[in-house]
Amino acid sequence: MPQKENLGIVETQFFTFAQPPHEMVLESGVKFGPITIAYETYGTLNQNKSNAILVFHSLSTDAHAAGFHAGAKNPGWWNDLIGPGKALDTNKYYIISSNVIGSCKGSTGPASVNPKTGKPYELSFPMITVGDMVKAQKHLLDHLGVKKVLSVIGGSMGGLQALLWAVNYPDIVASVIAIATNTRQTAQQIAFHEVGRQAIISDPDWQKGDYHGKTIPAKGLALARMIGHITYMSDQSMDEKFGRKLIAKERVGFDFSQDFEVENYLKYRGDSFVQRFDANCYLYLSKALDYFDLAKGGELAKAFKNVRSNFLVIAFTSDWLYPAYQSKEMVKALKANDIDVSYVEVKSSYGHDAFLVEVEGESHLISHFLSRIAKENLK
């Protein structure tokens, strides 16, 4: 086995397109531009431009998937999987990690400045969909001169993007690795998103989204994140991590102050999220998720009719936000179309977060799957 190493210093890059009058048409029909997409690349594009892999992130993360930003202590969010000798081996593959339209992490989103007014878009930003994210990423791929990709990979919201890439661009995508994801957002997922949105909207500081340069709706956004965090963990992982441990006290306080470690943890998670994420962006991205239904209300198998990619579908036993049965439905629909699909249900107690935590299993599955895809496609 090759030595696993970390990438060194990496930088986020930016690509701007859809300058008026050549705006991009969004799924809603609205014409919108200019659009900037933040992205990072790792490894080298080979001479045939045939070794590219697209990586997509989840709702609250960004294009910085691996390596270190100058001066940063922590690496990118999937550093365990991306780097020399790792599953997404940068000695072999050219990894493109793309941010999404609507994000507050360098791409054009509700917190970006509208060049026409010189002020942030806020709620004048158009509603976006996962389809719009993918369409914007296709512009990025064209810009990079990549005509085919070996694989599109993502977990959670990133998985939705990966699936849509295979459906919308069947000739481009050789394989899909869909992790802890599904083909349509379910009522439960929409419900959790809506509670998060209501937490933001009912914060008096939200001001119908017009809070830039004023007090931000920190309480609402923190609360949305706390709810989100509960859905990312599992009953077992929370109990193992916190149990009934008290916060630096011998006994409960018999008042409404915080008693338990888990309360403290959620508060910390909520507060730190506020420092790095925009409330309006949370509203827009969670709505984009809600709109996602690959079958568009019809039969799922039909949605995959034109797909020609090979698939690796990974689910986690304790993930109750994107339960394994939803991955199995996906696999069944893929098989109905005679699509080459492998499915693995990884035993894990980490809930939805498992896709960021279960590094060893994922590395094994992804590296071997990609080796096969590379062998079949890299001549």
Place this chain on the structure above:
Amino acid sequence: MTNPSPEIFRLDHKNIFDWIESNSRVLDLGCGDGELLSHLIEHKAVKGTGVEIDEAAIYKCIARGLTVSHGNIDTGLDDYSTKRFDYVILNESLQQMLHPQRVILEALRVGKKVIVGIPNFCHWRARVQIFFRGKVPVTKELPFEWYDTPNLRFLSLKDFRRFCRVNDITILGQKNIALNQRILLKPNVFARIGLFLLQKSSS
């Protein structure tokens, strides 16, 4: 292009391998670590896929570059359309199923031919243990005690032939194995494993 015949150590695998025609489509239900499928893909250029319940075995299959689904065979066939495969293999898995009849009939729906491999519960050693020692048999092919066996079904080769007759299944071939050799005489007594090549009678 098929490669020259491989070295296959397991006689059951060797016999199944010999039954399967080159370039066919194969589904291995309970494919284990994917050894047989790998042989078939490499040497007979089959288009093969497997279903396996054990996570560690699935990891080995993926490492071999196989296309496999992690799951229960009792329900694993629902995903496939009719006559999707030339062969469906059920080797050493039938005896562990909750609904063997349904699974075999389903296998005959999705596959043109079905290969079944079963341990013979009425092998003479098993008979001796029951008859003289008065205990439930523990043999090489059935190495478990009654309290820890994964096997839910106990049948003989004769039982299986009867099952086929009753269910309108044609037995196109039968091979009987004991301790890595073929058994030609009185298989229901001397064979430890029976392999059957099946087809739905009406088709």
